[in-house]
Amino acid sequence: MRLIQKVMLDARISGTGDRVATGVDVVGDIAILKLQDLSSADKKRVAKALMKEVRSVKCVYEQEGGIEGEFRLRRLKHLVGEKRTLTHHKENGCVFKVDVAKCYFSPRLSTERLRLAGLVRPKECVLNMFAGVGPFSIEIAKKAGARVTSCEINEYACELHTQNNSLNKVADRVTVINADAGELSRGGGREKYDRILMPHPSQADKYLPVALSLVKGRGVIHYYRHILGRDEEEASAELRKELRESLPSRFRIETRRVREVGPRWVEMVADVRLPRAG
Numbered sequence: 001m002r003l004i005q006k007v008m009l010d011a012r013i014s015g016t017g018d019r020v021a022t023g024v025d026v027v028g029d030i031a032i033l034k035l036q037d038l039s040s041a042d043k044k045r046v047a048k049a050l051m052k053e054v055r056s057v058k059c060v061y062e063q064e065g066g067i068e069g070e071f072r073l074r075r076l077k078h079l080v081g082e083k084r085t086l087t088h089h090k091e092n093g094c095v096f097k098v099d100v101a102k103c104y105f106s107p108r109l110s111t112e113r114l115r116l117a118g119l120v121r122p123k124e125c126v127l128n129m130f131a132g133v134g135p136f137s138i139e140i141a142k143k144a145g146a147r148v149t150s151c152e153i154n155e156y157a158c159e160l161h162t163q164n165n166s167l168n169k170v171a172d173r174v175t176v177i178n179a180d181a182g183e184l185s186r187g188g189g190r191e192k193y194d195r196i197l198m199p200h201p202s203q204a205d206k207y208l209p210v211a212l213s214l215v216k217g218r219g220v221i222h223y224y225r226h227i228l229g230r231d232e233e234e235a236s237a238e239l240r241k242e243l244r245e246s247l248p249s250r251f252r253i254e255t256r257r258v259r260e261v262g263p264r265w266v267e268m269v270a271d272v273r274l275p276r277a278g
Contacts, residue, residue: 061085127151136199
């Protein structure tokens with residue numbers, strides 16, 4: 001039984017399938033619930049039941065709406081427990097200082113972060129165009145020993161990223177740039193990268209030309225999108241169609257499902273390998 005269903009039963013609230021949207025995220029010791037059609041009293045009952053079920057949770061918030069704005073933030077309403085949004089989240093042998101109200105972070109991407117870290121070779125130069133507090137970048141630097149440049153427009157997220165570099169002992173391998181990713185392609189003599197990460201599904205298409213201008217021949221771009229599809233096969237076909245409209249046919253594209261993000265919506269990633277330069 002899924003955690004959220006058990007919590008609803010423990011709180012003696014029926015109709016879990018109709019009245020709970022997409023469950024719970026636990027970031028460090030903070031739990032974030034997505035609830036609908038419940039009274040304020042019932043929401044607090046669910047939150048208390050969750051804290052009883054998961055002893056490590058010290059704060060519970062409700063997420064109102066989706067991920068919003070330029071910084072991809074959640075609108076949070078406190079339900080029970082401590083009133084704070086800063087925590088330390090442990091994942092794949094790393095630790096991240098995260099403010100769940102002021103920075104984007106999804107614990108549901110832990111498997112994908114581990115996958116990418118396993119693909120990178122030690123001598124690669126990697127660019128993360130949408131770095132947040134650094135989970136992709138730091139796991140790659142720590143596990144693969146590669147050099148990573150992180151770009152992030154949210155100044156506070158950059159501050160936490162820099163702190164997280166030190167926490168994970170990769171400050172000598174990770175450079176943090178507080179800027180819009182579009183600025184990376186401006187000016188002459190810009191660096192080229194072996195691998196570029198684009199983990200921003202709602203903006204990746206807009207910045208694809210920038211990534212193409214910065215990747216080396218035979219380099220790889222990891223391109224993330226939210227795709228409407230009945231299954232992975234249909235979503236994969238849609239993602240390939242989108243990319244084929246922008247990329248030459250000689251580019252090799254491999255797609256895979258990352259996670260479900262809503263009814264019939266899935267997050268997909270395309271690993272795009274460029275041909276040899278020249």
